[in-house]
Amino acid sequence: MNEDRVESGLVALDKMLGGGYFRGDSTLIAGSPGTGKTTLAIQFLASGVMDDEPGVFVTFEYLPQQMYRDALAKGWDLKEWEKSNKFRLICTTPEVLIAEDEKGNTLLDEAIKEIKAKRIVIDSLAHFEFLGLSQSELRGTIAGFMNHLKLKEVTTLVTHEIPEIIGPVMRISDFGFEFLVDNVIILRYVEMEAELKKAFIILKFRGGDHDRKLHEYITTKTGIEIENPFQNVEGITSGASRKTATQRAKDLI
Amino acid sequence: MADEKSKLGLKKLVEVWTDSDLKIEILVFFHNNPGVIDTVEGLAKRLGKTVDVVKHEIADHINIGILKERKIGDKIVLTYDKTQEQEIEAFIEEEINKKLGCAVNAKGAQR
Numbered sequence: 001m002n003e004d005r006v007e008s009g010l011v012a013l014d015k016m017l018g019g020g021y022f023r024g025d026s027t028l029i030a031g032s033p034g035t036g037k038t039t040l041a042i043q044f045l046a047s048g049v050m051d052d053e054p055g056v057f058v059t060f061e062y063l064p065q066q067m068y069r070d071a072l073a074k075g076w077d078l079k080e081w082e083k084s085n086k087f088r089l090i091c092t093t094p095e096v097l098i099a100e101d102e103k104g105n106t107l108l109d110e111a112i113k114e115i116k117a118k119r120i121v122i123d124s125l126a127h128f129e130f131l132g133l134s135q136s137e138l139r140g141t142i143a144g145f146m147n148h149l150k151l152k153e154v155t156t157l158v159t160h161e162i163p164e165i166i167g168p169v170m171r172i173s174d175f176g177f178e179f180l181v182d183n184v185i186i187l188r189y190v191e192m193e194a195e196l197k198k199a200f201i202i203l204k205f206r207g208g209d210h211d212r213k214l215h216e217y218i219t220t221k222t223g224i225e226i227e228n229p230f231q232n233v234e235g236i237t238s239g240a241s242r243k244t245a246t247q248r249a250k251d252l253i
Numbered sequence: 254m255a256d257e258k259s260k261l262g263l264k265k266l267v268e269v270w271t272d273s274d275l276k277i278e279i280l281v282f283f284h285n286n287p288g289v290i291d292t293v294e295g296l297a298k299r300l301g302k303t304v305d306v307v308k309h310e311i312a313d314h315i316n317i318g319i320l321k322e323r324k325i326g327d328k329i330v331l332t333y334d335k336t337q338e339q340e341i342e343a344f345i346e347e348e349i350n351k352k353l354g355c356a357v358n359a360k361g362a363q364r
């Protein structure tokens with residue numbers, strides 16, 4: 001692995017990214033409910049644990065006991081990772097997370113220092129919306145937070161919910177969060193021949209070429225598995241796909 | 254630090270805590286969720302209790318150092334001190350499970 005790249009935890013995704021995320025960059029995983037955002041985030045930290053790159057997982061969403069249980073079912077023993085100082089699980093609120101002491105340090109900074117973390121996950125950004133800030137204040141707060149992480153030289157993955165389950169996605173967030181990160185990955189449901197499938201899309205990847213195809217993926221009991229690109233269909237990004245004209249013609253023959 | 258003083262403190266608490274299930278509930282909560290860092294208000298929400306009650310109930314935990322109070326920005330947050338985890342685990346297994354087990358079973362039976 002190239003020194004300036006960081007493994008994503010999925011061989012297929014590393015390939016799509018041309019060798020993994022860039023070290024120190026931030027990636028937004030935006031997706032509809034239940035598409036596997038949290039799973040993809042843990043897979044990222046799991047690969048770090050194997051690679052001697054400790055990680056901190058910040059959750060505003062689940063209690064640790066739920067996280068431990070769900071991750072263990074997928075074969076990730078988070079408690080063991082914590083014992084060997086390869087991992088920290090922090091369950092808090094955005095207010096507490098961004099609060100700084102007199103020296104300008106946050107609780108996350110302390111956790112990073114404690115285990116020499118190289119990877120961070122924030123699950124999910126949607127909770128910052130409960131801070132009751134105006135859109136511009138919120139954008140400023142998150143921009144500041146992301147800059148803070150950039151200075152810590154950690155590779156960061158943040159999740160965000162797209163409320164639409166199916167249909168066209170007009171915007172990822174109301175506060176333009178997709179512009180504050182280096183990379184954007186979208187996980188979404190697509191309807192295909194009366195079946196709900198899942199599409200994995202790299203929307204933006206700053207500083208590098210990447211696979212622009214829409215890949216099908218599945219969630220399994222060991223995590224997310226990216227499969228081949230969808231073939232001979234169009235309109236996937238609108239949520240409702242249909243076969244291409246050529247494919248329809250071929251079907252007729 | 255899991256020094257003699259705090260060990261003694263924990264032991265002593267076992268004796269006086271029988272009157273309050275919430276104190277035990279809070280201990281078990283942090284034992285199960287050691288990564289929770291929150292204000293008293295946040296903790297109260299997580300436990301579904303009022304702030305005043307939780308404030309009152311956690312005084313002992315803070316006294317013997319199971320919970321630490323920290324000022325960060327304009328907030329005071331509670332963190333769980335994992336260094337006493339071994340004693341707490343033993344404590345929970347031996348003592349609390351009995352009590353909570355009864356309570357949980359009683360609740361379960363009511364359903």
Ligand SMILES: Nc1ncnc2c1ncn2[C@@H]1O[C@H](COP(=O)(O)OP(=O)(O)OP(=O)(O)O)[C@@H](O)[C@H]1O
Nearest residue numbers: 031032033034035036037038039040219220221222
């Ligand atoms: N053992 C399993 N086998 C197959 N799929 C599973 C398994 N466990 C979980 N899943 C799938 O993973 C999905 C949940 O993954 P995850 O919690 O990572 O999604 P999410 O996008 O973070 O969800 P949310 O929107 O609730 O935060 C479920 O919808 C389920 O389909």
Ligand SMILES: [Mg+2]
Nearest residue numbers: 037038061123
């Ligand atoms: Mg999730």
